[in-house]
Amino acid sequence: MVPRIWRRIRYRYNVIASYCESCGSYYYPQREICPKCRRRGIVKEVEINDEGTVLSYTVVNGRKIALIEFKNGTRMLAEVCGDIEIGSRVKKAFRRYGEDGEAGIIYYGTKFVPII
Amino acid sequence: MKVAIIGVGTTEFGELWDKSFRSLFLSAGLSALEDAGISGKEIEAIYIGNMSAGKFVDQEHIAALIADHAGLAEFGIPAIRVENADASGGSAFRQAYMAVASGMHDIVIAAGIEKVSDASDPMEVLSSAIDQEWERFVGANLPAIYAIIARLHMHKFGTKEEDLAMIAVKNHKNAVHNPKAQFRKEISVEDVMSSPYVAEPLKVLDCAPLSDGASAVVLANEEIAKRLCDTPVYVKACTQASDYFSIQNRRDILTFEAVVKASRKAYKISKIEPKDINIAEVHDSFTIAELIAYEDLGFAKKGEGAKLIREGETEIGGRIPVNTSGGLKACGHAVGATGIRQIVDLVIQLRGEAGKRQVNAENALALNIGGSGATAVVSILSR
Numbered sequence: 001m002v003p004r005i006w007r008r009i010r011y012r013y014n015v016i017a018s019y020c021e022s023c024g025s026y027y028y029p030q031r032e033i034c035p036k037c038r039r040r041g042i043v044k045e046v047e048i049n050d051e052g053t054v055l056s057y058t059v060v061n062g063r064k065i066a067l068i069e070f071k072n073g074t075r076m077l078a079e080v081c082g083d084i085e086i087g088s089r090v091k092k093a094f095r096r097y098g099e100d101g102e103a104g105i106i107y108y109g110t111k112f113v114p115i116i
Numbered sequence: 117m118k119v120a121i122i123g124v125g126t127t128e129f130g131e132l133w134d135k136s137f138r139s140l141f142l143s144a145g146l147s148a149l150e151d152a153g154i155s156g157k158e159i160e161a162i163y164i165g166n167m168s169a170g171k172f173v174d175q176e177h178i179a180a181l182i183a184d185h186a187g188l189a190e191f192g193i194p195a196i197r198v199e200n201a202d203a204s205g206g207s208a209f210r211q212a213y214m215a216v217a218s219g220m221h222d223i224v225i226a227a228g229i230e231k232v233s234d235a236s237d238p239m240e241v242l243s244s245a246i247d248q249e250w251e252r253f254v255g256a257n258l259p260a261i262y263a264i265i266a267r268l269h270m271h272k273f274g275t276k277e278e279d280l281a282m283i284a285v286k287n288h289k290n291a292v293h294n295p296k297a298q299f300r301k302e303i304s305v306e307d308v309m310s311s312p313y314v315a316e317p318l319k320v321l322d323c324a325p326l327s328d329g330a331s332a333v334v335l336a337n338e339e340i341a342k343r344l345c346d347t348p349v350y351v352k353a354c355t356q357a358s359d360y361f362s363i364q365n366r367r368d369i370l371t372f373e374a375v376v377k378a379s380r381k382a383y384k385i386s387k388i389e390p391k392d393i394n395i396a397e398v399h400d401s402f403t404i405a406e407l408i409a410y411e412d413l414g415f416a417k418k419g420e421g422a423k424l425i426r427e428g429e430t431e432i433g434g435r436i437p438v439n440t441s442g443g444l445k446a447c448g449h450a451v452g453a454t455g456i457r458q459i460v461d462l463v464i465q466l467r468g469e470a471g472k473r474q475v476n477a478e479n480a481l482a483l484n485i486g487g488s489g490a491t492a493v494v495s496i497l498s499r
Contacts, residue, residue: 008249028364029250056271056369058263060315063255067264067363075364077264078254086271097253109253 005107012109015048015092017074028074048074051115054088066090068112082114089115119216120341120348121497123152123334124460129448130298132328137173137231138185144330144453145186145227152334153344156188159334160221162195165208165228166452171241173231182229201245202401204228205455206356206484206493209333213354213495216335223340227332228453238326242451245487247362259323259402261488263315265369266404270317272370273419277317280403281308282425284321284445287400290432291442293472294461298327298448322403324443329450331457347467352386352479352496355379361490370419374492375412375483382481382494383414390414393436393496394477395465397458399485400443409483410438413494432473440465440473455484455493466499 010016011030018027020034021042027034028048034041050071057066057080064080068090080090090112097107125147127140135143141164149156162183169175179195188195198208205228212226232238243257251261269275285305291297308321341348357377363369383389390413398413400406407421415436416424424430430438441447441461444454462480464470482495 004249012253029362056264056268058256058260058267058315058317059313060257060260060263061255065254065256065260065264067369077251077256077362077364086267097255 019046026072079111118338119351122345123148126331128296129327129329140330144332148332161224163208163212165204172235200491201486203486203491204452223336228456229330230451232326259315262402263318275422279422281305283403287443287445291446297442299446324449327448327450353382354495355381356493372489378492378494386496396481398483458482
């Protein structure tokens with residue numbers, strides 16, 4: 001798992017979407033090709049820093065997992081720490097995700113917290 | 117070329133501790149051959165739906181292994197494994213159907229198999245049907261994705277947890293009369309409502325179990341079917357579609373686009389409309405999946421799926437009985453076998469051999485879904 005985590009670390013620490021310069025569409029998670037323009041598309045990375053809105057959520061294994069929508073229309077599945085309901089506003093936070101056993105590498109990434 | 121099903125067979129579904137992977141297949145395959153009244157040497161190819169023998173029983177390259185164990189090695193026929201998560205069975209059926217429809221083969225077997233009870237955490241394996249990097253990593257599993265969909269459906273359309281519970285209750289009731297079903301026991305809405313949450317708002321009794329099992333069907337072209345079989349069941353359409361893999365990328369997470377696309381195409385090819393379907397086996401891996409299937413297949417308008425279950429329209433005796441086998445919920449969900457098991461049950465119904473759960477049906481529909489809906493296979497069968 002370590003190389004796989006390492007490869008994605010930039011994308012775990014930041015919320016990075018794709019933006020297609022040809023058609024103006026945004027995608028999360030990032031894509032290498034625009035589904036609308038395909039080979040004609042010019043896909044660039046763009047960071048998302050704004051607040052999001054909870055579209056729906058669940059509680060599984062003691063964690064709140066929400067589908068969050070941003071202003072540019074992209075949606076992201078992420079853990080939220082704190083009380084939420086549908087429509088709640090959330091902002092990103094740097095948090096611990098897990099580790100490879102007791103002595104293994106610790107993974108960090110982006111989670112969300114409610115805006116009170 | 118017209119394609120008919122001339123033989124069906126299935127093992128019981130459940131925790132079959134004393135049955136191995138290969139013997140499960142043999143037992144389903146032999147009963148399908150016996151049902152078709154053929155020896156087995158007529159078979160020209162074998163298509164096997166299986167999601168994850170590698171993870172469940174640490175065995176890959178299973179198609180040739182199974183063909184050998186079934187005594188077919190001498191004939192040297194092509195054996196092909198098909199993987200599309202829990203739509204593996206439906207996808208294998210479609211490959212077999214296309215082989216006969218194209219004239220490439222005259223008579224083939226489509227089978228599905230999964231042996232899950234040897235694995236320590238089968239739900240972990242099934243959850244590899246969603247995106248490992250962008251869904252699993254953040255803590256979601258397959259029930260979580262369906263739960264997020266369920267909560268939004270409730271929020272937007274007023275669907276209640278009790279409506280979902282009624283689907284589980286119906287399917288358990290149907291399974292009582294299915295000798296192959298895992299849970300032949302009625303449950304009540306209160307039982308479902310008081311079962312613990314797996315992923316809110318979905319509870320233990322909203323979720324299908326993961327089961328061991330294998331199912332097989334024999335397909336032949338019309339000419340051979342008429343010669344060999346008094347009660348051929350015709351495959352009027354078998355279509356498949358895919359969708360954005362993750363709910364993050366779907367415009368509307370309450371619509372399974374792959375189901376809409378595959379079913380519309382199947383209706384068009386077969387010239388059979390939703391109102392002409394008399395019975396359906398749909399993919400109720402979670403109760404919400406059956407409710408949304410009502411809408412996406414055109415049995416109900418979008419947002420009105422709950423009305424069908426409230427008014428008893430999908431019960432045996434209703435307008436369009438759904439999952440008379442007990443569905444994945446109560447018959448069991450042997451992952452890669454499920455898509456074939458659905459076909460087996462519909463053939464039994466169309467032949468009038470379903471006993472106490474018999475429905476008077478001319479046209480039947482099967483919907484098999486992979487993961488959270490990125491793959492859908494729809495089959496329409498007729499007498």
